[in-house]
Amino acid sequence: MNSKIKADLTSTACYSSESEDTEKQSNGFSWTDCSYAHDPVKFKHISVQPDPIELPGSLSFEGSTYLSRPISSMTAEITLYKKALLWWKIPCLNSFPCSFDLCELVGHDSSCTFSSGYLHSSKRSYYFSRPPISSYLLKGYYSATITLKSQGKQVGCAYVYFNIDG
Known part of the structure; x- marks a missing residue:
């Protein structure tokens, strides 16, 4: 889906410090930085295998961001959508929480500070079980809006698009 259309559907403006075509692609997986111009976090690389x-x-994740200033106590809020003719929002579940404390995720206490500059997350693998739904409902094209927040305010944003072949 075109990132400009996606931005209109989610009522979130997209900003990029790069050229207008910011979508990065690897087969079915792609991503777009949707941070506002004043957001201190810009996504530079995201990969999923x-x-x-x-x-x-x-599932293996790897990524890098640029922080224009130090940021403390950062969380990631995820809104997940599945395409079935239209984009449908998927509710948060125990098996798929919608919010993550990034300090805890990287093994620090919840009051950690991320320094300014480039931040690289080396490849990490996580095991995901299969949700208790039919393969027919599970398979398909998904999108997620990842909103990074610090002290309740947005500091960065990324749209991620991927396929699940359950």
């Missing part, structure tokens, strides 16, 4: 995602199974 395997592509398409297979559930159950291991």
